Each structure stands twice: as C-alpha cells, then as structure tokens.
Amino acid sequence: MKLLEGKNAIITGATRGIGKAIALCFAENGANVAFTYRSSGSAAEEIEKELSAFGVKAKGYQSDAGDFEAAQELVKTVIEDFGSVDVLVNNAGITQDNLLMRMSEEQFDAVIQTNLKSVFNLTKAVCRPMLRGGGSIINLTSIVGMKGQAGQSNYAASKAGIIGFTKSVADELGSRAVRCNAIAPGFIETDMTDVLPEETRAKYLEQIPMKRLGKAEEVAQAALFLASDLSTYVSGQTLSVCGALNR
Ligand code: NAP
Secondary structure: OOOOOOOEEEEOOOOOHHHHHHHHHHHHOOOEEEEEEOOOHHHHHHHHHHHHOOOOOEEEEEOOOOOHHHHHHHHHHHHHHHOOOOEEEEOOOOOOOOOOOOOOHHHHHHHHHHHHHHHHHHHHHHHHHHHHHOEEEEEEOOOHHHHOOOOOHHHHHHHHHHHHHHHHHHHHHHHHOEEEEEEEEOOEOOHHHHOOOHHHHHHHHHHOOOOOOEOHHHHHHHHHHHHOHHHOOOOOOEEEEOOOOOO
C-alpha cells in the first residue's frame, strides 16, 4: 500500500518548483491531487498529464491563493470533484525583494497577501471539511522567516507569520485529528532563487554546511512525511530542510 493511497490533496502553486515536486511525489505515492496556479495555464495542462500517469486523479485549477472568496470557491469545487480533502499544502509564494528604505507599500502588501493571507484563506476553507475525518495541513515557510534577511523584510514577515499561524491552528484543531505543520526550506534550486544575483548565491553557498543548494524533490520528501500516517503524532512543528543552514 502506498503512503498516500486514497488521500485527496490540495496543493497551491504547483506549476513549477517545490509545489510541482510535491504534486509529483504525492501522486507517485498514491494521492489524488488538486493543484492551483495563478497564471501558468499551459504548464498546468502538462502537469495534469504527468500526475495522471501515476494512475491517480489530478486536476489543475486557476485560483489566486491570496483571494479569500476564490479560495472558498476552490475548496468547494475540489470537494465536489474529489469527494473530500485530506491534505492541504499551502505552497504558493512570491518574493518582491527590496531594502526597507526603497520598499513600496505595494511590494509589502503583495507579498503578505500571496504568502500569508493565502495560508489563512485556504486553511479556513478546509477546516470544516477536515473536521469530519481528520487531515494534515502543511505550510511552506522559510528559514528567512526564522532568521531574517536584508532586502526581504516583507518576505521574512510573511514567513514568520506562517509559523505562528501554524502553531495556533495545531492548537485549535489538534483534538479533532487535524494536524498542522510547517516546512522551512533553506536555499532550494527553483525559479525563485534563479533570479538571485551570483554574488548572493555564492554568499549563501559559503554559509550552507552541506555546501550545496537543496532540490525541490528533497522538500517534497519532507511534505510526504508530514502528509502521511508516518507523522500521526507530529503537529505544530516547523521542519527545516536547509542543509544545516538553520540550527
Ligand atoms: P516558484 O518556483 O516561484 O513557484 C511558485 C508557484 O506558486 C508557481 O506555481 C506559481 O504559479 C504559484 N503562485 C504564485 N502566486 C500564486 C497565487 N497568488 N495563487 C496561486 N499560485 C500562485 O517558487 P518555489 O521556489 O517553488 O517556492 C515555493 C514555496 O516555497 C514558496 O512559498 C516559497 O516562499 C517557499 N520557499 C522557497 C525557497 C526556495 O529556495 N526556492 C526557500 C524557502 C521557501 P504561477 O506562475 O501560475 O503564478
């Protein structure tokens, strides 16, 4: 029996990077996958095919995770399409880096809306359906949310907020067998980190004890653990996947 056999998962922002790796890992392990994206429609069609090849049900939905009404509508539609939701991965995230002196209100708000408000939107939408049979909620934070980072005060604030939110939800829903955990990746090779200047990458590499960037698949393995019954007594935790950068 596969680790996620028969479970239905929603993953936000899964057209590339970490979200896509989690979707593939979940499908390979038997989960039916509903995933979202904001703009990458053609990539979503390809991913639906890749996921379905594992013999599971898979469907992509265009839905802005930062939009409260859209998130409620999405969960309603997914439950109509899939029957239930057992796992939620709040993965959608963006960066809009700038030093505080130059950061605009729009840059701050956009990052909070997509990274933090989205976690509230989706978690609130799945709460009631999950109370019926239990569930696992997994939120993508970052080691930047723990230690801060010059040029990323908006991103760090959004990711630190996710950690507090995760612990509170674990507290509120624990007695109903709904678990809530966070994953804090370090520096992972995706489009998000591809845009960083060479100088910044070199600086990071120097600080990482494992002397390499992480792979999206390595974050997905942590999500698999937290989604599955291998972690039935793990809740309210933040699991760093960072090559020992944060310790
Ligand atoms: P990525 O490669 O930039 O991919 C982001 C994904 O999120 C895309 O599929 C994108 O779809 C989707 N997305 C963005 N805004 C959205 C919205 N409002 N609604 C729905 N989907 C949206 O990012 P990544 O590097 O894989 O990062 C994934 C998560 O891990 C993020 O939360 C990020 O903060 C976190 N993280 C990443 C790293 C890293 O080193 N890469 C480190 C720590 C934490 P569209 O293209 O359609 O918008």
